[in-house]
Amino acid sequence: MKRLGVAILGSMMTFVFGAMAQAQAPTDPQIVGVVQTANRIDIDQARLALKKSSNPQVKEFANQMISDHTSLQKSVSDLASKLGVKEESSDTSKQLKQQAADESKKLSDLKGENFDREYVSHEIAYHQAVIDAASNTLIPNAKNAELKSALQSAAPLLQGHLQHAQELQQSLKGSGSSGH
Numbered sequence: 001m002k003r004l005g006v007a008i009l010g011s012m013m014t015f016v017f018g019a020m021a022q023a024q025a026p027t028d029p030q031i032v033g034v035v036q037t038a039n040r041i042d043i044d045q046a047r048l049a050l051k052k053s054s055n056p057q058v059k060e061f062a063n064q065m066i067s068d069h070t071s072l073q074k075s076v077s078d079l080a081s082k083l084g085v086k087e088e089s090s091d092t093s094k095q096l097k098q099q100a101a102d103e104s105k106k107l108s109d110l111k112g113e114n115f116d117r118e119y120v121s122h123e124i125a126y127h128q129a130v131i132d133a134a135s136n137t138l139i140p141n142a143k144n145a146e147l148k149s150a151l152q153s154a155a156p157l158l159q160g161h162l163q164h165a166q167e168l169q170q171s172l173k174g175s176g177s178s179g180h
Contacts, residue, residue, distance in 0.1 A: 045119065079146060
């Protein structure tokens, strides 16, 4: 059942980012808007994890998400200011906000290991969707070379987050079966 939930979440994220690719190519201001929305969402989810989780590994991961995505958010904001690009909303950023609100509601109703597993599963699906969107839609459509380069530079960080979340998920499975 849990795998079905992760698969559905992954499909929803792929749909949102995929819809962006199917629609008119995003403009640089829309790309900045999507990136900043994605950063804010991950920061907010991590703050929720810090409040709700008692697992030290989950808290460490959440702190890393806040630190890294805050830095990324500042970098993108600084670059956008330098380039004179204002963050612009799009259907994709609006859909991301709606999905984040739905996930936050779901997470707020969970406790303990159930919360930890859902948060980490969501982080895996979310980072995979963001990586796919960056590779397949955002980077190819970025017109400004500096913006494109910044997006490409963020890819290893996002991949590292995905791998960390996957390792954390394995660790949670191990602790859940031993009765912790």
